[in-house]
Amino acid sequence: MGRRQLWRKVSSIPLVTYFKPAGSRMAELEEVCLLVEEAEAIRLKDLEKLEQETCAQKMNISRSTFSRLLGSARQKMADALLNGKAIRIEGGNFEMAVRRFRCLKGHEWEVPFETMISAPPENCPECDTPSIMPLFPPGLHRGGHGRGRHFGGGLSE
Numbered sequence: 001m002g003r004r005q006l007w008r009k010v011s012s013i014p015l016v017t018y019f020k021p022a023g024s025r026m027a028e029l030e031e032v033c034l035l036v037e038e039a040e041a042i043r044l045k046d047l048e049k050l051e052q053e054t055c056a057q058k059m060n061i062s063r064s065t066f067s068r069l070l071g072s073a074r075q076k077m078a079d080a081l082l083n084g085k086a087i088r089i090e091g092g093n094f095e096m097a098v099r100r101f102r103c104l105k106g107h108e109w110e111v112p113f114e115t116m117i118s119a120p121p122e123n124c125p126e127c128d129t130p131s132i133m134p135l136f137p138p139g140l141h142r143g144g145h146g147r148g149r150h151f152g153g154g155l156s157e
């Protein structure tokens, strides 16, 4: 059908991506998988206490999509907490709101989401070398290159 994939804007990725109940053995543990954008929805709404409208704008998605994300995130967290399951945070369709780059010589700089969409960097702003690479947050080294990493799974618009 060629439905356009929408990238959710995520401004932070949780540093800890795995939680498990104390004392449980991994082998007998059930897991819920929280998508990175679901974690972001929880962060914006429940930690930063922003209005849904604002959250949706920050993530570049519609309000109804945001509310669906938030709902599934809360449901998964409740399931894990009350049923003693582990939580793994991964996957989904998202784009970092700010992407860090590093060049061959070690200069690092940040590129805002809007710039990534319109004109992704080709050269280092300091030394002009074209040998640059995006820096991924810890634990998220999978995925493709450039704009629009796709970690599989996730919700489609």
Ligand SMILES: [Zn+2]
Pocket (backbone or CB within 6 Å): 103, 104, 105, 106, 107, 124, 125, 126, 127, 128, 129
């Ligand atoms: Zn440089």
